[in-house]
Amino acid sequence: MSSLRTEGLTKAFGGVRAVDGATVELRDGRINGLIGPNGSGKTTFFNIVTGMIRPDAGRVLYRDRDITRHTPHRVAHAGIGRTFQLCRVFPRLTVLENMLVAVRRTRLRELLAGLRDRGEVERARHWLRRMGIEHLEDAEARDLSYGQQKLLELAAVLMAEPDLILLDEPAGGVNPALIDRIAGLVRDLNAEGRTFLVVEHNMDLVMGMCDHVIVFDRGAPIAEGPPSVVREDPRVLEAYLGV
Amino acid sequence: MRIASRGLPLLLAALAIAYPWLVPNYYLVYAGALTVMYAAMATSWNLLGGFTGYVSLGHSAFFGLGAYGTGLLVTRLGVPWVVALVVSAVLVTAFAAGVGVAAVRVRGASFVIVSIALVSMMNLVVQGWRSLTGGSTGLQVPSPFPGLHRGQTHMVFFYAFLALLALALLVWWYVSRSRFGAGLRAIREDEDKAESLGVPTGAYKVTAFCLSALFVALAGGLYALWFGSLDPIFVFSILIGSYMVLMSLLGGVRHLFGPLLGALIVAPAGEYFLIALGETQIHLTATGLVLVLVVLFMPDGILARLTRRRAGPSIPDQSADQRLQEVTP
Amino acid sequence: MSLILQGLALGVLTGGLYALLASGLSLYFGVMRVVMVAHPAFLFLAAYLTYTVHTAFGVDPFLALPVTVPVFFVLGVAVQRLLVARLAPDNLAMMSVLLTFGLALTIEGLLGTFYTGSYRSISMEYATRSLTVGGVSLPYDRIIAFAVAALTLGVLFAVLVKSRFGRALRATIQHPEAARLVGIPTERVAGYGFGVGLATAAVGGTVLALITPFFPASHWVWIGKLMAIIVVGGLGSVVGAALAAVLLGVVEGVVLVTVDATWATMMFYVFVFLTLLARPQGFFGGRLAHRF
Numbered sequence: 001m002s003s004l005r006t007e008g009l010t011k012a013f014g015g016v017r018a019v020d021g022a023t024v025e026l027r028d029g030r031i032n033g034l035i036g037p038n039g040s041g042k043t044t045f046f047n048i049v050t051g052m053i054r055p056d057a058g059r060v061l062y063r064d065r066d067i068t069r070h071t072p073h074r075v076a077h078a079g080i081g082r083t084f085q086l087c088r089v090f091p092r093l094t095v096l097e098n099m100l101v102a103v104r105r106t107r108l109r110e111l112l113a114g115l116r117d118r119g120e121v122e123r124a125r126h127w128l129r130r131m132g133i134e135h136l137e138d139a140e141a142r143d144l145s146y147g148q149q150k151l152l153e154l155a156a157v158l159m160a161e162p163d164l165i166l167l168d169e170p171a172g173g174v175n176p177a178l179i180d181r182i183a184g185l186v187r188d189l190n191a192e193g194r195t196f197l198v199v200e201h202n203m204d205l206v207m208g209m210c211d212h213v214i215v216f217d218r219g220a221p222i223a224e225g226p227p228s229v230v231r232e233d234p235r236v237l238e239a240y241l242g243v
Numbered sequence: 244m245r246i247a248s249r250g251l252p253l254l255l256a257a258l259a260i261a262y263p264w265l266v267p268n269y270y271l272v273y274a275g276a277l278t279v280m281y282a283a284m285a286t287s288w289n290l291l292g293g294f295t296g297y298v299s300l301g302h303s304a305f306f307g308l309g310a311y312g313t314g315l316l317v318t319r320l321g322v323p324w325v326v327a328l329v330v331s332a333v334l335v336t337a338f339a340a341g342v343g344v345a346a347v348r349v350r351g352a353s354f355v356i357v358s359i360a361l362v363s364m365m366n367l368v369v370q371g372w373r374s375l376t377g378g379s380t381g382l383q384v385p386s387p388f389p390g391l392h393r394g395q396t397h398m399v400f401f402y403a404f405l406a407l408l409a410l411a412l413l414v415w416w417y418v419s420r421s422r423f424g425a426g427l428r429a430i431r432e433d434e435d436k437a438e439s440l441g442v443p444t445g446a447y448k449v450t451a452f453c454l455s456a457l458f459v460a461l462a463g464g465l466y467a468l469w470f471g472s473l474d475p476i477f478v479f480s481i482l483i484g485s486y487m488v489l490m491s492l493l494g495g496v497r498h499l500f501g502p503l504l505g506a507l508i509v510a511p512a513g514e515y516f517l518i519a520l521g522e523t524q525i526h527l528t529a530t531g532l533v534l535v536l537v538v539l540f541m542p543d544g545i546l547a548r549l550t551r552r553r554a555g556p557s558i559p560d561q562s563a564d565q566r567l568q569e570v571t572p
Numbered sequence: 573m574s575l576i577l578q579g580l581a582l583g584v585l586t587g588g589l590y591a592l593l594a595s596g597l598s599l600y601f602g603v604m605r606v607v608m609v610a611h612p613a614f615l616f617l618a619a620y621l622t623y624t625v626h627t628a629f630g631v632d633p634f635l636a637l638p639v640t641v642p643v644f645f646v647l648g649v650a651v652q653r654l655l656v657a658r659l660a661p662d663n664l665a666m667m668s669v670l671l672t673f674g675l676a677l678t679i680e681g682l683l684g685t686f687y688t689g690s691y692r693s694i695s696m697e698y699a700t701r702s703l704t705v706g707g708v709s710l711p712y713d714r715i716i717a718f719a720v721a722a723l724t725l726g727v728l729f730a731v732l733v734k735s736r737f738g739r740a741l742r743a744t745i746q747h748p749e750a751a752r753l754v755g756i757p758t759e760r761v762a763g764y765g766f767g768v769g770l771a772t773a774a775v776g777g778t779v780l781a782l783i784t785p786f787f788p789a790s791h792w793v794w795i796g797k798l799m800a801i802i803v804v805g806g807l808g809s810v811v812g813a814a815l816a817a818v819l820l821g822v823v824e825g826v827v828l829v830t831v832d833a834t835w836a837t838m839m840f841y842v843f844v845f846l847t848l849l850a851r852p853q854g855f856f857g858g859r860l861a862h863r864f
Contacts, residue, residue, distance in 0.1 A: 114421060120422075298669070361841075528678045529681070
């Protein structure tokens with residue numbers, strides 16, 4: 001079944017077309033990589049899919065439902081979660097409070113429910129344990145190291161129970177041990193049925209982790225396929241070397 | 244420590260209830276009622292300002308509308324005062340919902356500008372619509388308790404404002420412990436991030452805006468019934484709005500009792516200035532200077548100073564890697 | 573019809589003055605991302621100082637400018653260096669509004685204490701007559717106000733475009749980090765930016781004193797008006813603010829002659845709310861607007 005499908009997405013900033021007719025299809029249950037040189041429109045693509053930027057043209061479909069121009073929280077409710085390039089947590093909330101921000105659906109009863117609702121707190125602790133940061137639950141997020149914040153951000157996204165998770169440079173700015181840990185987590189979460197779309201510049205990570213790789217250049221995909229195939233594709237080399 | 248933190252509010256509540264009997268004259272009852280009114284308003288303001296970080300300098304618009312709504316319902320339609328108070332507050336809340344939809348579309352400084360525009364606008368409307376509101380000559384509202392003398396009226400309204408304060412505190416406390424409250428705080432920290440986690444930030448902000456307006460409108464209605472005479476320039480003054488902000492900031496916007504503490508300092512100080520210096524404008528300068536000092540040196544408020552956790556990051560960086568070694572097979 | 577024409581003509585003249593009064597706000601926002609709520613309070617501080625110079629020495633109000641302009645420039649630098657620059661950067665937008673709001677209250681209180689709350693005005697004989705062109709009568713005081721505004725804005729733009737300081741200032745506005753990297757002392761430049769902004773307030777205040785009676789609380793109306801102008805124009809866009817100033821001036825002028833003064837002022841707020849509903853970033857650019 002198709003997870004995410006975009007048709008002819010286009011977005012221009014001033015005269016520059018950051019995303020230019022991007023048609024992409026992700027199948028359910030895969031770890032997809034999204035690579036491409038700087039400025040090829042990967043993050044803008046993320047922002048359009050998650051509703052943070054409105055496209056000039058084109059459609060976004062998730063599980064065959066049209067979610068183009070949905071507000072970001074409705075995209076989240078549809079089952080798409082995301083992390084940000086420069087990891088974003090709520091600095092002056094505690095780790096546990098960070099975990100309890102996510103809203104799965106807007107029901108009055110749930111909103112009025114106490115923050116310390118036992119079921120939710122248990123779910124939060126479960127994810128914190130899987131990230132290995134459960135001992136920090138009472139610390140303010142701003143006191144965490146960058147790597148810990150990255151783990152917290154991913155854990156908080158998981159609280160919304162997304163089926164598709166967009167990761168924007170999960171390995172950016174973290175040490176090699178943590179990169180391995182994050183890669184392991186992504187594989188485990190994928191084995192449990194979650195689909196991933198990962199923007200990443202660390203090629204070893206992309207090639208080692210992903211089932212399928214899409215290459216962006218100048219705002220649209222120029223090649224895609226299994227890592228081994230994409231690695232040999234001359235168009236990809238050309239895009240990266242900028243001939 | 245725990246007993247102290249539980250017992251202290253109870254002790255203060257008992258003191259507040261006994262206050263009118265402890266003071267030697269009715270002037271102090273009046274000053275007390277005024278202080279509690281400001282405390283209730285600042286706490287209501289903090290439902291928006293403290294949780295979401297949206298600083299409104301125009302909350303006196305809701306105060307004035309609540310006051311005029313109650314006054315007009317009583318004088319023009321002969322509605323019983325309790326009904327007038329409630330109906331007026333509900334109408335103001337509905338109005339706030341409409342304004343809120345437009346206002347919370349902008350953040351930060353733009354929002355502050357909009358809130359200032361709102362109160363200036365209401366001031367113009369009320370002064371311009373002479374046939375209904377009496378214009379700049381004001382509106383006279385008959386006392387709901389004609390049998391009581393002035394001092395006894397002060398006592399009644401002292402308790403009315405105290406009840407309103409208790410209600411506002413209760414709501415703030417409840418919101419702070421709810422998932423709704425977590426969402427509002429997340430908006431303060433990083434609005435786009437909150438939205439991406441599924442928080443309907445627009446609806447949350449408008450709800451907080453309305454809740455906050457509701458209690459301020461109730462305070463305005465009580466004020467109309469208490470004072471019996473409404474001056475549009477006073478009830479729609481930016482000064483009342485800035486008092487709410489100053490009190491909350493001074494006490495600490497992240498704390499339940501922050502605005503109350505701020506009101507307990509600012510309101511009596513204002514009354515003292517009025518007595519000591521008379522009707523000059525220098526009290527504006529005093530308010531302005533205190534605001535400047537608070538913003539520069541104590542933006543998190545007194546309570547944050549008192550309850551500050553030990554300085555610096557509490558988790559050493561290397562512990563992350565140590566933990567990793569432990570969990571990585 | 574001639575009434576409308578009259579309103580239009582007056583509106584354009586007033587709009588020119590609004591453009592001058594709002595230009596300082598664009599400067600502050602540009603260099604520091606600060607919304608300076610105290611700007612109108614400084615305008616009336618200048619108006620009162622002009623009044624004092626005028627009544628004490630019996631000289632033309634414009635002769636106060638050689639005194640007030642440098643004083644206000646220094647004041648502006650001081651406000652930036654001693655107050656605004658000390659605010660924590662993480663919540664600068666909000667805190668700066670509160671800080672400058674406190675300044676506005678401080679100034680209003682001082683003016684009320686020294687000059688009492690009653691109205692003051694400066695009337696010059698030459699400013700009371702009108703020029704009649706094709707059935708439209710244009711008061712000389714408005715023409716003078718427009719001319720002074722145009723001249724001041726012209727000088728301001730020339731400084732911004734031609735001088736080394738202007739280049740440094742524009743670089744600081746566009747990209748503070750990059751400006752710092754190429755050796756521009758951005759903090760000092762931001763201070764001077766504030767100085768120039770307040771210097772425009774000195775000129776604007778003198779003009780205001782000439783065309784309208786004033787009292788210490790007058791600045792609140794102007795906060796509303798000037799903020800409306802920069803919101804409609806798009807925060808941080810100097811050209812946008814000027815266009816919005818003329819637009820709102822004309823709307824105000826036409827409503828003033830066709831309806832009444834209350835509705836004329838109300839138009840500013842109506843435009844603010846319409847702008848927010850339709851285009852929160854402002855109508856003439858300023859893509860940064862809704863973030864600040």
